[in-house]
Amino acid sequence: YTLLSEAVASANTEVYERSRKDESLSGMGTTLVAALMIDSKLYIASVGDSRIYLDDGTGTEQLTKDQTLAMREVEAGRLSPEAMQTDQRKNILLQCLGYGKMEPVFQSRPRPQRGAVVLCSDGFCHYLEEKQIRRLLTETETREQLWQQMQKTVEYCRAHGETDNITALVLKWDGQEQKRSDSAEWIEVWARLSGEAAPEEYDRELGGIL
Secondary structure: OHHHHHHHHHHHHHHHHHHHHOHHHOOOOEOEEEEEEEOOEEEEEEEOOOEEEEEOOOOEEEOOOOOEHHHHHHHOOOOOHHHHOOOHHHHOEOOEEOEOOOOOEEEEEEOOOEEEEEEEOHHHHOOOOHHHHHHHHHOOOOHHHHHHHHHHHHHHHHHOOOOOOOEEEEEEEEOOOOOOOOOOOEEEEEEEOOOOOOOHHHHOOOOOOO
16 A cells, blocks of 8 residues: 555645645645556545445445544444434544544455446535446446536536535446556546546556546
């Protein structure tokens, strides 16, 4: 996890320094999720309540756990998962980048031969069920189809009352070998808010930190 750990630590320092130097940004923080693919392994890191979902062709699974006060209450048996959905404590973060003590959660697992991952802010998933995310991943075959479905999903979230930031990155692949982003084996789509273009670095070689 060295590469991921160093990247998260660097991001944490950058956010902290920005907030320290600019009084208008004092006390700011942010959540983070990151994924690193090396050969047949998938490594992920998370801080806060942004999420990563993986679809391996048999089902869609949320890999990360929300680091919130409400989730802590669920794990302690004092709150049911159903009640958590409307509990105000689900918006209270236990940790974030740039503010206070931070202990990123790292995981690794085999990378399926065919699959897809979604990295997203909590604004993307508040009004979505896992079956909707699975349809987004499995019913799209081309970059254009995936882009269109991402835009429809963002619009769906907005129409259902989402006011938080909506940021999501989807990466699909077919094959075990590392490929470039312009290869047919990779489909990568970025959607933010109402749909901005992907930052230039996301169109470079994938298989690094996303």
